[in-house]
Amino acid sequence: MSLKNVLKKLTSKASLSSLKTLSITRRLTILYAVATLSLLATSAIFLDRILITDMASEDNRFLAAEVHNLRMLMAKHPHNINIWKEEVERGAQASALTYIRHYARIIDTDNTVAVEAPGMSRVVMCSSFPPPSASDVPPEEGVRVVGLDKSPLLLVAARVDLNTPVGGQKIIQIALDVSHEDAIIADYREKVAIVLFAGMILSTLIGFSIAHEGLRPLKAMRKAFKSIGPGRLHHRMGSREWPDEIAVLADAFDGMLERLENSFTALSRFSADLAHELRTPINNLRGEAEVTLFKARTTDEYRQVLESSLEEYGRLSRMIENLLFLAHAESPDTMLRQTRIHVGEVIEALLEFFDPIAEEKGIEVTASGDAEMEVDPTLFRHALSNILSNAFQYTPSGGKITVTVQTGDDGAIQVDIVDTGMGIEAEHLAQVFNRFFRTGRARAQHPQGTGLGFSIVKSIMDLHGGAVIVQSEPGMGTTVTLRFPQP
Numbered sequence: 001m002s003l004k005n006v007l008k009k010l011t012s013k014a015s016l017s018s019l020k021t022l023s024i025t026r027r028l029t030i031l032y033a034v035a036t037l038s039l040l041a042t043s044a045i046f047l048d049r050i051l052i053t054d055m056a057s058e059d060n061r062f063l064a065a066e067v068h069n070l071r072m073l074m075a076k077h078p079h080n081i082n083i084w085k086e087e088v089e090r091g092a093q094a095s096a097l098t099y100i101r102h103y104a105r106i107i108d109t110d111n112t113v114a115v116e117a118p119g120m121s122r123v124v125m126c127s128s129f130p131p132p133s134a135s136d137v138p139p140e141e142g143v144r145v146v147g148l149d150k151s152p153l154l155l156v157a158a159r160v161d162l163n164t165p166v167g168g169q170k171i172i173q174i175a176l177d178v179s180h181e182d183a184i185i186a187d188y189r190e191k192v193a194i195v196l197f198a199g200m201i202l203s204t205l206i207g208f209s210i211a212h213e214g215l216r217p218l219k220a221m222r223k224a225f226k227s228i229g230p231g232r233l234h235h236r237m238g239s240r241e242w243p244d245e246i247a248v249l250a251d252a253f254d255g256m257l258e259r260l261e262n263s264f265t266a267l268s269r270f271s272a273d274l275a276h277e278l279r280t281p282i283n284n285l286r287g288e289a290e291v292t293l294f295k296a297r298t299t300d301e302y303r304q305v306l307e308s309s310l311e312e313y314g315r316l317s318r319m320i321e322n323l324l325f326l327a328h329a330e331s332p333d334t335m336l337r338q339t340r341i342h343v344g345e346v347i348e349a350l351l352e353f354f355d356p357i358a359e360e361k362g363i364e365v366t367a368s369g370d371a372e373m374e375v376d377p378t379l380f381r382h383a384l385s386n387i388l389s390n391a392f393q394y395t396p397s398g399g400k401i402t403v404t405v406q407t408g409d410d411g412a413i414q415v416d417i418v419d420t421g422m423g424i425e426a427e428h429l430a431q432v433f434n435r436f437f438r439t440g441r442a443r444a445q446h447p448q449g450t451g452l453g454f455s456i457v458k459s460i461m462d463l464h465g466g467a468v469i470v471q472s473e474p475g476m477g478t479t480v481t482l483r484f485p486q487p
Contacts, residue, residue: 010201015124018213023210024211024215024218025208025211025215026210028207028210029204029207029208029211031202031207032203032205032206032207032210032211033200033203033204035203035206036194036199036200036203036207037199037200037203038066040195040196040199040200040393041196043262044192044195047192047201048185048188048189048192051185051188052185053219055178055181055185056141059142059154059176059178059181060140060141060142060154062100062102062176063102063142063154063156063160063174063176064140066091066102066104066174067156067158067172067174069087069352070084070087070088070104070106070160070172071158071160071172073087074106074160074162074170074172075160075162076292080469081114081115084106084114084115085115088104088105088106088115088116088117089117089118090176091104091117092104092117092118092119092120095301099180100176100177100180101177102174102175102176102177103116103117103119103120103123103124103174103175103177104116104117104120104172104173104174105120105126105172105173105174105175106115106160106171106172106173107126107170107171107173108168108169108170108171109168109169109170109171111127111302113126114170115423119288120175122146122148122149123149123151123153123175123177124145124147124148124155125148125152126173126177127251128145128153129143129155129156129157129173129175130143130156130157131157132157132158132159132171133157133158133159134174140175142154142155142156142453143156144178147175147177148250149369151177151179152177152178152179153175153176153177153178154175154176154178155171155173155174155175155176157171157173157174158171158172159171159172160484163481169227171433178257180409192258193461208238217242217243217246218246219403220240221237221242221246221249224237224240225253226258230264230279233257233260233261233264234261235257236254236257236480237250237251237253237254238250238251238254239395243367260263265306270435270436273435273436276436277319277450277451278316278319278438281312281316282316284308284312285309285312285313288305288308288309289305289309292305311448315448318450319450319452320405321457322450322452322453322455323452325382325456326435326452326455326456326459327461329379329456329457329460329463334463336376336463336464337376337378338374338375338376339374339375339376339377340372340373340374341372341373341375341377341380342371342372343370343371343372343373343405343413343415344367344369344370344371344405345370346369346377346380346384347384347403347405347415348367350381350384350385351365351367351388351403353385354388354389354392357392358392358401361373361392361396361397361398361399362397362398363392363395363397363398363399363400363401364398364399364400364401365401365402365403366374366400366401366403367403367404367405368402368403368404368405368406369405369406370405370428371405371406371407371413373413373484374484374487375464375484376463376464376487378385379460379464380438380460382456382460383456383457383460383461383468383482384417384482385479386453386454386456386457387417387453387457387482388401388403388417389453389481390453390454390478391419391421391478393446393449394419394421394422394442394445394446394478395419395420395421395443395477396421396422397422399419399420399421400418400419400420400479401417401418401419401420402416402417402418402419403415403416403417404416404418404419408483410485411485411486412483412484412485413483413484413486414481414482414483415482415484416479416480416481417479417480417481418477418478418479419477419478419479419483420472420476420477421477421478421482422441422445422475423472423473423474423475423476423477423478424439424470424474424478425439425474429470429471429472432454432470433454433455433458433468434455435451435452435455436450436451436452438451454468454470457480457482461482461483461484464483464484464485465482465485466483466485467482468480468481468483469481469483470481
């Protein structure tokens with residue numbers, strides 16, 4: 001199979017597909033061996049062509065020189081055939097002592113032999129030679145034939161015009177035995193084949209060693225990966241020295257580990273908070289049930305227990321609904337059903353809903369500004385309702401709540417809800433978006449809260465690509481800003 005076919009087979013679609021399933025070490029070894037073999041084969045073919053061309057050029061120059069010498073001799077002695085014969089025999093004897101054997105023959109135009117080197121008739125016939133070249137033009141290139149004794153020969157023929165009344169035209173035939181050169185070329189090609197085979201074996205071994213050594217960091221990284229579990233998410237791959245290519249992978253893996261650790265920590269904290277929040281109402285329900293069953297109760301007492309239980313059930317129901325809403329809002333498959341609304345109309349409708357509380361507590365409520373914006377109306381009302389509910393819950397009697405809508409220079413719609421409630425301490429502002437987080441004063445003032453309101457607001461704003469900002473000062477009130485970017 002030729003090298004071209006080997007490369008074609010190795011680069012075929014099926015072969016490339018099978019390479020993808022190989023280990024990187026084997027793949028690199030094969031590719032390295034193929035590349036080395038291709039380079040060696042190309043060099044060998046190039047050198048082989050040069051060797052053959054140089055030898056052929058040397059042979060043709062030799063034949064041209066022999067023809068030229070005989071022409072000069074015949075021109076100098078056009079009638080002395082003995083001198084021709086001595087020269088032809090001398091040349092044959094001299095060549096017999098070297099590895100370059102050649103024969104010369106001088107014939108008439110009717111193929112009658114005038115002078116011939118000894119033994120030439122047993123090697124090549126007169127008819128085997130090509131037509132003679134023009135009289136004064138030396139032959140440029142010989143014709144390769146197989147001699148009568150099976151030896152490879154290079155033949156040239158040249159016409160000689162003696163230009164004498166008795167000389168007429170003669171034809172010089174020179175045959176060069178190129179057996180020795182063929183042997184040199186065959187020996188060269190045999191050695192090249194050995195070099196190619198040895199080179200392929202050596203390149204395969206070197207390629208395997210290089211690939212094996214080069215992939216050692218990956219093996220170390222695989223070992224480190226196996227050591228990472230839920231209890232070792234704090235481990236970082238970047239703590240070790242890696243090659244540049246692997247360091248990029250280690251950094252990316254560390255980033256993934258950090259995200260996983262944060263998510264795992266948040267999930268653990270959420271589980272603990274959820275258990276804590278569920279424990280209180282369930283303990284209350286259980287305690288009331290146990291106390292009630294301790295002895296017989298009146299109808300009014302049973303009614304009070306049931307009413308108290310309904311409050312706890314309501315709290316649990318709200319908590320479950322809020323958690324389900326958060327799970328749905330944070331799902332990557334959540335789709336917004338956006339439409340264009342008048343913000344002022346929505347705010348006015350919500351404030352009407354809170355009118356009874358405002359009247360009961362004597363809270364002054366004002367709203368100003370309006371704008372049209374693309375938003376999911378249900379989610380927008382949910383977010384705004386949560387904030388207003390907090391504002392009315394924590395604003396004391398006689399306080400104020402102000403809702404303002406304005407459009408920023410960049411086209412974003414901003415809704416500010418300002419109350420004069422008890423406010424939030426500065427150290428707690430960063431935690432208000434954590435699930436179940438409530439300050440001690442908030443728990444004391446409104447024990448039925450779930451601590452999920454701001455978490456829901458933030459999730460809704462994230463879905464809209466917006467932002468929620470909380471500014472507060474204890475005793476002075478709280479300002480919540482919703483910022484909706486518009487396309």
